[in-house]
Amino acid sequence: MDDLFGDTDPTLPERDELAPGAVLLRGRALAAQAELLRAVAAVAEAAPFRHMVTPGGFRMSAAMTNCGSAGWVTDRKGYRYAPADPESGRPWPAIPAVFLRLAADAAAEAGYPGFLPDACLVNRYAPGAKLSLHQDRDEADYDHPIVSVSLGLPATFQFGGPKRADPVRRIRLEHGDVVAWGGPSRLFHHGVLTLKDGDHPATGRARINLTLRKAL
Template sequence: MQQSLFEPEGGKEALASGAAVLRGFAAKRESALLAAIRAIEARSPFRHMVTPGGFEMSVAMTNCGTAGWVTDRAGYRYQSTDPVSGKPWPALPATFLDLADEAATAAGHPGFVPDACLINRYEPGTRLSLHQDKDEADYAHPIVSVSLGLPANFQFGGPKRSDPVRRVALEHGDVVVWGGPSRLFHHGVLTLKNGEHPMTGARRFNLTLRRAL
C-alpha cells in the first residue's frame, strides 16, 4: 500500500486533543530547511533577546515572514521589521510553507497558512521554560514546530502552568503540531545535552510556524 502524502514516516503519536508528534516528518527536507535557515540568518542574524524583566534569553532567535516575534523591555509582540536592521524580516521560504501545510493537515488541522516563523537556535546548556504561545491575533490556527539537529526533551503540559507535564523525546526531523483544544497548552524544552549532529554540529534548530496576524 502506497504511503499517503501527509502520512509521517515514523508514525503519528497523539499528545492531547488536537496535538500530535509526527515522527521524521521533516527528515527528507533537511537540506532545504537548513539552507533556508542559513539564508535567513545572513539577512537577520540570530540574537539573544531580552525579556520585559530584563533577562537575556539563553536561546538565540531570529524570524522570517510578514511578522516576527520579538521581546524587549517594552514587552512581547509581533512586528513587521527586524529591530536590529530596521528592515522587513526575510520572507517565509516555500519549503517552510509547504511543510507547515502538510504537517498541519497530517495532524488534523487542514488549511494552515502561516505568516510567521520564529527560529530558535539551541546550544548545549540552553533551555526554554514552560510558556504559552498567546501573542497571536487568532488562536484558531495551530502551531507547527519542527526539530532539526541535536535531540531534545520537549515538555507539553496543559492550559494552566501547574498542570501535569508530559516529556517527549524529539529527534532530528520530528514535527509537533498543536491546535484546537490544546492550542494554548504550556510547552517548553529542557536543557539541551552535549552532542554532535552530522547536519548541524553541536546545535539544535527549531522552527515554530504560526499565524500571527
C-alpha cells in the same frame, strides 16, 4: 542525499497523539532536511541570530531570528510581533517555500487543513540552552494551529496543559520530528528542557527549531 541523517527510532510509531489536538509526526521533516537547513542559513544571513531580552531583563538562552510578515520579538517593552527586524529596521525575510510546504502538510496530517503561517520563529539552541514553560498568546487568533520543526541535536520537549501547574509530558524530539497542535490544546503550556551536549552531523553542536504560526 536529503535523508542522510535520519535519526528516527524505527521502533516508535510515526504518529503520537500527545493530547487532544496535538500530534507528534516523527521524522516528518527528514525528506526535506537539506533544503530546510539551507533555508535557515539564508534567513540567518538576512536577519542574524541574536539573544533577545525578556521584559524582566533576562537574556534568553536560545538565539533567535524570524521570517515572515511578522517576527516575534521581546525586549524591555514586552512580547509582541513586529513587522521589521528591530536591529536593522528592514522587514523580516520572507518565509521560505519549503517551510510553508512542510507546515501546511504537517498541519493537515494533524487535522488542520489550509494552514498558512505568516510568521516563523527560528530558535538556535546550544548545549545548556532551554525554553521555560509558556503559552503562545501573542497571536491575533487562536483558531490557527502551531507547527514546530526540530532539526539537529535531540531535545526533551515538555507539553503540559492550560494551567502552568498541570501535569507535563516529556517527549524526546529527534532530528526531523514535527509537532503540530491547535484546537483544544492550542493554549497548552510547552517548553524545552536544558539541551544536552552533543554533535549532530547536520547542525554540529546545535538544535534548530522552527515554530510556524498565524500571527496577524
